[in-house]
Amino acid sequence: MEYNFTEIEKKWKQYWADNKVYKVANGSEKPKCYVLDMFPYPSGAGLHVGHPLGYIASDIYSRYKRLKGYNVLHPMGFDAFGLPAEQYAIETGQHPAKTTEDNIKRYKEQLDNIGFCYDWSREVRTSDPKYYKWTQWIFLQLFESWYDRSSQKARPISDLISIFDASGNGEHTSPGDEHLSFNAAEWQQMSSKEQRSVLMTYRIAYQGYADVWWCEALGTVLANDEVVNGVSERGGHPVERKRMRQWFLRITEYAERLLSGLEGLDWTDAMKEMQRNWIGKSSGAVVKFGLSKQPTSLSFGEGRGEASISVFTTRPDTIFGVDFMVLAPEHELVDSITTKEQAAKIEEYKRYVKSRSERERISEVKQVTGCFTGSYVVHPFTGKEIPVWISEYVLAGYGTGAIMAVPAGDERDNAFAKHFNIPITNIFGDRYTGESAYSEKAGTIENSEFLSGMKVAEAIETAIEVLEEKGIGVRKVNYRLRDAGFSRQRYWGEPFPITYVDEVAYGVGEDGLPVELPYVDSYKPGPEGQGPLANITDWVKIKLDNTTQDVDSTSPSPWGRAGEGLRETNTMPGYAGSSWYFLRYMDPGNDNEFASRAATDYWQQVDLYVGGTEHAVGHLLYARMWTKVLHDLGHIGFDEPFKKLLNQGMIQGKSYFFKTVKPLEGVAESNSSSFIISSNKKRVAYEQFATEKAFTENTSLRLRYGQEYVDTNGRLTYDSYQRYIGEHGALPFEILWDKEGGQQFVQLKEEVEKMSKSKYNVVNPDDIVAQYGADTFRMYEMFLGPIDVSKPWDTKGIEGVHRFLKKLWRLYSDESQGIVLVDDVATEDELRIVHKTIKKIGEDIERFSFNTSVSQLMICVNELSSLGCHKRAVLEPLVILLSPFAPHIAEEIWQGCLKQEGSVLDAAFPEYNEAYLTESSIKYPVAINGKRRVDMDFAADATKDVIETAVLADATVQKWMDGKPMRKFIFVSGKMINVVV
RNA sequence: GCGGGUGUGGUGAAAUUGGUAGACACGCUAGACUUAGGAUCUAGUGCCGCGAGGCUUGGGGGUUCGAGUCCCUCCACCCGCACCA
Structure with missing residues (x-):
C-alpha cells in the first residue's frame, strides 16, 4: 500500500472526533500544562498560511507534553469583535454578526483541516453575549475600583468612599487631578453628583478627554488605520483631530508593577525591552517657570498674575542653558498667554497641527515648525526673560505638555533655535561646538552658577535639591505610557454596562448583564461623532424603575426614581475581549462567574503562550494589567498571565508590481476593481483610479494575486496573462511586452509584505493541504526555518518534506507486500540512530527548535532506510517521535501497521539510553x-x-x-x- | 524619528556554551531502473584555481591560539509606534 494521505487524514480526523480524544478535564492525577495560541481575528480573507505557523508549533508542543504525561489545556477561540467586520458591513450592508459567523465557520474548517488538537468544547468568541457578559463584568470591576498607591494595588471604590468620609483625600492624591484636595467635611457636603465626579478621577476605568480623527465629510470618527496620507482611506476626505469625551483605563497606575513584573517572566529580552520602552520610565523634575509681566497686551484671558508653566525635564542640570520654552499646541495655557499681535499666527499654526498625526509630528524632525506666543517666562535663577513658543514636536500627552528648551544639549531644540534665530547659551564649554547639540552625559556643566564644574549626575541631584528647596520644582518620575483609550464610536464591539442619569455615569448591576448589543440595519454614525448605537433611541433610553437594571452597590441608587436613564453609546475596543480570554478557556460554560476560582486555581498561568511580536505592547500589556487588577481584587490567584512567551515570525506574502504605461480608454472603469494603485508604497483609493484615472506613466501598480501567475524569474508571461484575464479580467491599460527567446513577458518588481486581503497576496493553507496533505503542510511550515524568524511564503522545498513522509512510510509498508515490519533484534547502529533521535527531538522541542527536529527525523529515516531496517523495536519509538509533527500518518502507523491498542496520542514519549550514544x-x-x-x-x-x-x-x-x-x-x-x- | 528584529551557497537554512562553516532540504548536473515519470535509487554540487592551494557568514575595524558567534562602526531589509487585530 502506498502513502495515501487523503484517506489516512480523513479516517483519523473522524476517529479523533468520534472518540473525543482532545477533550480535557479540569483536574487530573497528571501535572497540568496550559498551552495557548493568540486567538485569531476571523477576517473575511480566511486563514492564510501565516496563521498556522505558531499554531503548529504550539500543537506540536501540546502533543509532546501529552506524550510526556501532562494534562494539557490547548484551546482555541475567536477574537470576533472588530473594525473590519463593520467596514465590510458599511460597504455591503451585510450584518457583522452574519459575516463574523461565516468567517468563524470557515476558520474552524481550515483549522481542523490541519489537524490541531484543540478542545473545541472550550471555544470562546468575544462577540458572544455569554462571553462579553463577563467582559462587561470585568469592566465594572475596573470602574468600581481605584489604585491605592500606598499598598500598590487596586481596591474597591467603596473603600475610598469610606476613607473620604473619615478623613478626606489627604492621604490619597487623585491620579486624575492632582490639585484636588478636600477634608471629610467638605466631602460630605458635596452633592452626590459632585462626589461621583471626584470619584471619576480615581476610578481605574474612567472618563476623560482625548483627540480622535474626525472626518467631517463622513460624519464619523476614524481609526488611525482608516486615515492614509492625511485623508480618509474611504473617499479621500480631509480629516482633523477632534477632542472627545472617552473612557480610559488607568494603566499608568500599574506602570511600575508592569515594569517590575517583567523580571519573573520567561520572555525574550527583546520583548521585555519593548515593553520597558513602551512604559518608558524616566526620572527628573517638574520645574515651574513663572510668567513674565511683559508684555501686557494679551488677547485672551486676564490676570496671569501668579500663573506659571510647569515643564518636565530629565536634565534639570541644564537649567542654565534654557533659551526658550515650548508648549504643545493643545496646551491649556496657550490661548491665555498668546498676545494680540501673535493671535492670528497662533490660530493658523494650531489649525495646521490639527491636520497632523502624532507620528508625523514626532518623526518628521527635519521640518522645523512652530510659532511664538508673544509671552515670556522668567528664569527662576537668572531672572532672564525666556520666550514661549508652541510647536508640534511637543506632545500634550507626555509629561506636562511643555518643555524647557536647551538648544546646546538637545538636538531638536537646537534645530528649532537655529531655524528661528534664537540665541543659544553654551553650558558645555568646548564640547558644544555650535554645530550640533551635545546630548551626551559626559564631562562637566559650565556657565551655570552653582552647577558649574559639576559632573552631570551630581549636577542633576544638586539642581533638584535646590529646586525643591526654593519651591520651584519637585523630583518626579515620569512614564511615557499613557492611559489606554477604551471607547470606540463604533457598532461592532461590547456595549458598556454604563447608564447615565442626569449626566452621571452609573455601572449597571450584575443582574442587568449582559447589556446586549442591539441588532441594527444601518451602521451610520450617530450625531456629533457618536457611534451607531446613538441612533437607536429605543435602546439608548431606559426607564429607571426597571428593577433588573440595578445599580452598583457603592452609590445611592438612581433607580426607582421617576425619569429616564441613557445608555452609553460607545463600544469597547478590540482589545477588551482579548485581555482576559485565557481565563475563560479554563471554565467556558460558567454562567455565574467569568471562571470559577477552582478552575483558575487549577490551570493557573499560561505555561506557553505563542504569538507574534506585533502584540508586544498592545494586547500583552493590557492582558497583564487586567490580570493584575483581577488579582488585586481577589478574583484570581496569580498576577501575571503568561509565564513563557514564544514569538513566531510572520509569514509574509510576495507581491508583484509593474509599471503602468497608459490607461486604456473606457476600460478603466469597468475593470477598476482589479487594481489598487500603489506608488512608493502609498495607497491611493481606487475610486480615484476609476473616475480620474489618476495615474501617470511609471506609476507602480499592484498585480493582484500576482504570486499565482509569475514565473521563477519574477516575470508575467503572455500565456499567464491570458490565464489572468480569464480569471480576473483584463488590465485596464496598455502593456508593453518584452521579448526574449520567442517568449513575451513583463518583468515585475517583487516586494515582500504582510499577508493580507487588501494586498491580494493571501495563500490559503487548504490548497497546500489538498495537494500534499496536512502532515506535509505541518512539517513543511516547521522545516521552513526557526519559528521566530519572519520569511516570505514559498512552496519551494515542500516536495522534500513530502518525499520524507513517503520514505518513512516505506519503512513500515511496502507497495506490493503491505506491512513489512519484522520482530528481529536491533543492531547497535540502528539503536544508536534511534536513541540519538529520541534525545535530539526531546531537546529540540523543549527549546522550540522545530526545524532541526524535522531535520533529525529526516536523518533518522535516511539512515534506517539505507540500513534496510524494518524492525519493530526501532520503528515503534520512531513513530511516537513523529506523532507531534505528523499526527495523521503516525496514527495510521501506530494503529494500522503496529496494531497498537488506542491512540498514539496517549503513548509515552520514549526514553533514550545514553549507553547507545557513546x-x-x-x-x-x-x-x-x-x-x-x-x-x-x-x-x-x-x-x-x-x-x-x-x-x-x-x-x-x-x-x-x-x-x-x-x-x-x-x-x-x-x-x-x-x-x- | 524612536523602539525591536534580521542579514550565512543559486534557494530555505544548520552550527544549543567562542572550537571542523554550510547539517537537513530545495534546485541544478550526470547516471541507473522504467512503456512512461511530476515515482524511486546512485554520484556530484559554496566561490576562485589545471593543481598545490587560496578565499568565504551584509561592509569596515577590533579582541582571541581560534570569531557566523564577543566589542566598535557603517549599510540594507522587516515589524511596532498607542482607534487594525
Whole structure:
C-alpha cells in the first residue's frame, strides 16, 4: 500500500472526533500544562498560511507534553469583535454578526483541516453575549475600583468612599487631578453628583478627554488605520483631530508593577525591552517657570498674575542653558498667554497641527515648525526673560505638555533655535561646538552658577535639591505610557454596562448583564461623532424603575426614581475581549462567574503562550494589567498571565508590481476593481483610479494575486496573462511586452509584505493541504526555518518534506507486500540512530527548535532506510517521535501497521539510553595556527599528553609546522586540536 | 524619528556554551531502473584555481591560539509606534 494521505487524514480526523480524544478535564492525577495560541481575528480573507505557523508549533508542543504525561489545556477561540467586520458591513450592508459567523465557520474548517488538537468544547468568541457578559463584568470591576498607591494595588471604590468620609483625600492624591484636595467635611457636603465626579478621577476605568480623527465629510470618527496620507482611506476626505469625551483605563497606575513584573517572566529580552520602552520610565523634575509681566497686551484671558508653566525635564542640570520654552499646541495655557499681535499666527499654526498625526509630528524632525506666543517666562535663577513658543514636536500627552528648551544639549531644540534665530547659551564649554547639540552625559556643566564644574549626575541631584528647596520644582518620575483609550464610536464591539442619569455615569448591576448589543440595519454614525448605537433611541433610553437594571452597590441608587436613564453609546475596543480570554478557556460554560476560582486555581498561568511580536505592547500589556487588577481584587490567584512567551515570525506574502504605461480608454472603469494603485508604497483609493484615472506613466501598480501567475524569474508571461484575464479580467491599460527567446513577458518588481486581503497576496493553507496533505503542510511550515524568524511564503522545498513522509512510510509498508515490519533484534547502529533521535527531538522541542527536529527525523529515516531496517523495536519509538509533527500518518502507523491498542496520542514519549550514544573513538580536526590541516582519530578517553605526542608525530602536521617550534598546544576535549607555532 | 528584529551557497537554512562553516532540504548536473515519470535509487554540487592551494557568514575595524558567534562602526531589509487585530 502506498502513502495515501487523503484517506489516512480523513479516517483519523473522524476517529479523533468520534472518540473525543482532545477533550480535557479540569483536574487530573497528571501535572497540568496550559498551552495557548493568540486567538485569531476571523477576517473575511480566511486563514492564510501565516496563521498556522505558531499554531503548529504550539500543537506540536501540546502533543509532546501529552506524550510526556501532562494534562494539557490547548484551546482555541475567536477574537470576533472588530473594525473590519463593520467596514465590510458599511460597504455591503451585510450584518457583522452574519459575516463574523461565516468567517468563524470557515476558520474552524481550515483549522481542523490541519489537524490541531484543540478542545473545541472550550471555544470562546468575544462577540458572544455569554462571553462579553463577563467582559462587561470585568469592566465594572475596573470602574468600581481605584489604585491605592500606598499598598500598590487596586481596591474597591467603596473603600475610598469610606476613607473620604473619615478623613478626606489627604492621604490619597487623585491620579486624575492632582490639585484636588478636600477634608471629610467638605466631602460630605458635596452633592452626590459632585462626589461621583471626584470619584471619576480615581476610578481605574474612567472618563476623560482625548483627540480622535474626525472626518467631517463622513460624519464619523476614524481609526488611525482608516486615515492614509492625511485623508480618509474611504473617499479621500480631509480629516482633523477632534477632542472627545472617552473612557480610559488607568494603566499608568500599574506602570511600575508592569515594569517590575517583567523580571519573573520567561520572555525574550527583546520583548521585555519593548515593553520597558513602551512604559518608558524616566526620572527628573517638574520645574515651574513663572510668567513674565511683559508684555501686557494679551488677547485672551486676564490676570496671569501668579500663573506659571510647569515643564518636565530629565536634565534639570541644564537649567542654565534654557533659551526658550515650548508648549504643545493643545496646551491649556496657550490661548491665555498668546498676545494680540501673535493671535492670528497662533490660530493658523494650531489649525495646521490639527491636520497632523502624532507620528508625523514626532518623526518628521527635519521640518522645523512652530510659532511664538508673544509671552515670556522668567528664569527662576537668572531672572532672564525666556520666550514661549508652541510647536508640534511637543506632545500634550507626555509629561506636562511643555518643555524647557536647551538648544546646546538637545538636538531638536537646537534645530528649532537655529531655524528661528534664537540665541543659544553654551553650558558645555568646548564640547558644544555650535554645530550640533551635545546630548551626551559626559564631562562637566559650565556657565551655570552653582552647577558649574559639576559632573552631570551630581549636577542633576544638586539642581533638584535646590529646586525643591526654593519651591520651584519637585523630583518626579515620569512614564511615557499613557492611559489606554477604551471607547470606540463604533457598532461592532461590547456595549458598556454604563447608564447615565442626569449626566452621571452609573455601572449597571450584575443582574442587568449582559447589556446586549442591539441588532441594527444601518451602521451610520450617530450625531456629533457618536457611534451607531446613538441612533437607536429605543435602546439608548431606559426607564429607571426597571428593577433588573440595578445599580452598583457603592452609590445611592438612581433607580426607582421617576425619569429616564441613557445608555452609553460607545463600544469597547478590540482589545477588551482579548485581555482576559485565557481565563475563560479554563471554565467556558460558567454562567455565574467569568471562571470559577477552582478552575483558575487549577490551570493557573499560561505555561506557553505563542504569538507574534506585533502584540508586544498592545494586547500583552493590557492582558497583564487586567490580570493584575483581577488579582488585586481577589478574583484570581496569580498576577501575571503568561509565564513563557514564544514569538513566531510572520509569514509574509510576495507581491508583484509593474509599471503602468497608459490607461486604456473606457476600460478603466469597468475593470477598476482589479487594481489598487500603489506608488512608493502609498495607497491611493481606487475610486480615484476609476473616475480620474489618476495615474501617470511609471506609476507602480499592484498585480493582484500576482504570486499565482509569475514565473521563477519574477516575470508575467503572455500565456499567464491570458490565464489572468480569464480569471480576473483584463488590465485596464496598455502593456508593453518584452521579448526574449520567442517568449513575451513583463518583468515585475517583487516586494515582500504582510499577508493580507487588501494586498491580494493571501495563500490559503487548504490548497497546500489538498495537494500534499496536512502532515506535509505541518512539517513543511516547521522545516521552513526557526519559528521566530519572519520569511516570505514559498512552496519551494515542500516536495522534500513530502518525499520524507513517503520514505518513512516505506519503512513500515511496502507497495506490493503491505506491512513489512519484522520482530528481529536491533543492531547497535540502528539503536544508536534511534536513541540519538529520541534525545535530539526531546531537546529540540523543549527549546522550540522545530526545524532541526524535522531535520533529525529526516536523518533518522535516511539512515534506517539505507540500513534496510524494518524492525519493530526501532520503528515503534520512531513513530511516537513523529506523532507531534505528523499526527495523521503516525496514527495510521501506530494503529494500522503496529496494531497498537488506542491512540498514539496517549503513548509515552520514549526514553533514550545514553549507553547507545557513546562512541569509542572521536575524529578530531587538527589545526595548525587555527587552520584545519588534517583529521585524526583518537580514543574517547585518550589523555591530552597521548594526543599531543601523536599529533606532533604526524607527517602532515610536521609538514605544516614547517620546522618551527610549537608555542602552544590547545586541546578541547571532544571538539578540536590546535597547534600554535 | 524612536523602539525591536534580521542579514550565512543559486534557494530555505544548520552550527544549543567562542572550537571542523554550510547539517537537513530545495534546485541544478550526470547516471541507473522504467512503456512512461511530476515515482524511486546512485554520484556530484559554496566561490576562485589545471593543481598545490587560496578565499568565504551584509561592509569596515577590533579582541582571541581560534570569531557566523564577543566589542566598535557603517549599510540594507522587516515589524511596532498607542482607534487594525
